[in-house]
Amino acid sequence: MSVRNTKILREQLNDYKAKVSQTIYNLLMKEFNVYLERTKLGIEMYDYKTLLTEAFCDFYLLSFMIDFAKKSLSEKSFGVINEYLYYAQQKIKNRQIKNVVIITAARVEKTDTQFMDFVNQINRKFKVGVKVRNTNWYYIDFFKDNILHYDSMYRLQSNLSKHFSKFDKNIFTEIANEEVLKLKLDYKILWNDYFSRIILNSFGRFDIMPTNYVKGQTEETQNKVLKSLDPTTLVIYYNNVDVQKNYKTAFLNDIKIFNNLLVHDVPVISVGKYEDLSLINLISQKTLELLLRQQLFFKVILITY
Numbered sequence: 595m596s597v598r599n600t601k602i603l604r605e606q607l608n609d610y611k612a613k614v615s616q617t618i619y620n621l622l623m624k625e626f627n628v629y630l631e632r633t634k635l636g637i638e639m640y641d642y643k644t645l646l647t648e649a650f651c652d653f654y655l656l657s658f659m660i661d662f663a664k665k666s667l668s669e670k671s672f673g674v675i676n677e678y679l680y681y682a683q684q685k686i687k688n689r690q691i692k693n694v695v696i697i698t699a700a701r702v703e704k705t706d707t708q709f710m711d712f713v714n715q716i717n718r719k720f721k722v723g724v725k726v727r728n729t730n731w732y733y734i735d736f737f738k739d740n741i742l743h744y745d746s747m748y749r750l751q752s753n754l755s756k757h758f759s760k761f762d763k764n765i766f767t768e769i770a771n772e773e774v775l776k777l778k779l780d781y782k783i784l785w786n787d788y789f790s791r792i793i794l795n796s797f798g799r800f801d802i803m804p805t806n807y808v809k810g811q812t813e814e815t816q817n818k819v820l821k822s823l824d825p826t827t828l829v830i831y832y833n834n835v836d837v838q839k840n841y842k843t844a845f846l847n848d849i850k851i852f853n854n855l856l857v858h859d860v861p862v863i864s865v866g867k868y869e870d871l872s873l874i875n876l877i878s879q880k881t882l883e884l885l886l887r888q889q890l891f892f893k894v895i896l897i898t899y
Contacts, residue, residue: 599672603876607663610871614656614840619758620769621649626788627770634777646793650800651737651841653758657750658741658847659871667876674856675877682861682877685828691861692826694724697819699732699835699866709834712865725822729815731845732835739812741844747801754797761785819851825858831874833866846872 625645631637685691694716702709716724761782767775823829837843852873855862864878 599676600667600669603663603667603672606871607660611656611660614652614870615757617840618649618652618656619762619765621645621652622758622789622793623762623765623769625649625793626766626785627774629788629792630774630777630779630784631771634779635771635773646796647800648839648841650797651734651839653754654741654744654750655737655841655844655847657753658744661745662847662849662873678856678859678877681859685826685859686861690826691828692722693822693824694722694828694830695819695822696724696726696830696832697729697731698726699730699831699833701728701730702726702834709832712832727819727822729819729845731831732833732837732842733845734839734842735812736848737841737844740848741841742801747798751794751797755789755794758793759786759789816848816850820854823851823854823858823860825860827858828861828863829855831862831864831866831868831878833864833868837867837869840870843870843872846874849873852877 622645628639628642628645632639696713698709704710713724713726763781766781766785831846846868854860855877862874862878864874868875868878
């Protein structure tokens with residue numbers, strides 16, 4: 595549901611920051627444990643995928659959300675958002691919606707009975723065009739394009755060190771391998787060395803990570819969504835995936851789409867599970883159940899690409 599004032603935003607941002615920060619720290623500590631297993635116990639894990647990538651991606655997205663909230667979501671901004679929410683609600687109430695766009699997290703087809711049941715449920719209530727945009731928004735490419743290079747490496751690296759370099763003995767004890775704990779080493783000194791030598795150096799190279807995807811594809815997806823938006827449109831963000839990696843939801847923080855939704859007073863509804871804070875969460879104002887009480891009817895057009 596929408597966030598309507600800065601007090602609620604600060605509360606949600608603090609909750610989001612605490613949750614994601616804990617996840618990041620746990621990932622870093624788990625990687626430290628693997629490092630100790632390898633260097634102190636001689637344990638090698640073949641085909642092991644480092645957890646640092648996920649930790650760094652989560653840190654980038656967390657930093658983006660904090661920075662955006664600080665710079666762009668002032669008391670004045672919330673006046674604009676509240677005005678938007680009012681006019682968006684009035685459009686639904688006054689039956690001014692002529693188009694509905696469903697933006698999916700993962701591709702759907704007409705053979706997907708669960709999704710088609712969802713569409714048919716809407717179909718019984720509205721009599722306007724419905725377009726399904728298979729954007730595949732749960733995808734790392736949007737993170738690489740929109741989040742990865744948003745801030746300077748120096749500032750991000752400084753913040754990473756400031757917030758995550760402290761050794762937490764209790765968390766380490768919970769996470770570490772029993773054999774590692776039996777070594778009775780000075781884990782704090784080892785952690786400090788590992789953090790400065792491995793974590794910070796790895797993070798310093800992270801923004802030049804390989805981009806093994808077609809450049810411009812995310813911009814094309816963004817443009818297709820933007821072309822679907824006009825003052826008579828209702829947008830439904832449809833989450834049909836089990837979100838395991840928060841950074842893969844970066845599309846929900848697309849600033850250009852967010853701004854266009856506000857400019858055109860386009861009502862936004864989120865369907866599915868959305869646990870973490872995002873720009874779409876700020877303006878998603880209705881539940882589907884509430885929407886379906888409106889005496890309107892849909893005609894469905896399934897568009898796939």
